Amino acid sequence: MQTVLYARVSTADQTIAHQRKQAEGAGFKVDVVVADEGVSGVTTALRERPEGRRLFDMLRRGDVLVVRWVDRLGRNYADVTETIRTFMHRGVVIRTVINGLTFDGATTDPMQQAVRDALIAFMAATAQAQAEATKEAQRAGIAHAKTQDGDTYKGRKPSYTREQLEIVRDRLAQGTSVSAIAKETGLSRQSIYRVQSNPAEAEAALARWAA
Structure with missing residues (x-):
């Protein structure tokens, strides 16, 4: 075995x-x-x-x-x-x-x-639903990034990676507490709250930095 x-x-x-x-x-x-x-x-x-x-x-x-x-x-x-x-x-x-x-x-x-x-x-x-939600958020995030005034301005570089963002979204969908997600990913609670409140902007930030 x-x-x-x-x-x-x-x-x-x-x-x-x-x-x-x-x-x-x-x-x-x-x-x-x-x-x-x-x-x-x-x-x-x-x-x-x-x-x-x-x-x-x-x-x-x-x-x-x-x-x-x-x-x-x-x-x-x-x-x-x-x-x-x-x-x-x-x-x-x-x-x-x-x-x-x-x-x-x-x-x-x-x-x-x-x-x-x-x-x-x-x-x-749930796995399929999360994948579909992620694709929709990515499309919205990229579209949002393209419509921002001044394409050369990227804003602050995201404090999270693509993998961390996916983990945060997965855990939030599963009802995991913000504190537990912060401990698992190493991200601050504030970063997780920002992702939770505006997932499209979280995707837009990664898109702007080509992450």
Whole structure:
């Protein structure tokens, strides 16, 4: 049996090392890291990613698949639910760093199965909804940046990276407290409140600085 961390990074500001550090900080003893870089979770199914395909070949009954959150597997509802169910059918346990969720196919109790499947569906739907909200915020932010007077004026450089902004938005959507988000990301509470109050401007700032 082995514990495999799957990491997906889609922007330059995201790092595989950071996702591994998060997993180990949450108590996981990672045996193998499998990672895809520069791959979209919206348009590319796990089976279609170079390293994602490896998971279907290497994972066996009793293995544990660790992901930062279900959005690392994908941001498409149908793809994520099918992927999780496929692995559970093989006897693989899927665990998330964020929220400490566990999905496995061990239970035979119909009520427990129903609760598990409902949670899988909810998490997959949330991942897709957040991806769609992020794209909309990015479009609004870029449009906002282009309409500002004096395109050469960038304003203050953002105190956050693309990865930090995505984490902040994810946690806010999950109802995580501002204090907890600040501790996880290293950002000030004021920065997080600004993102919360005006996500379009947060995207605009990154767009102006080509982040």
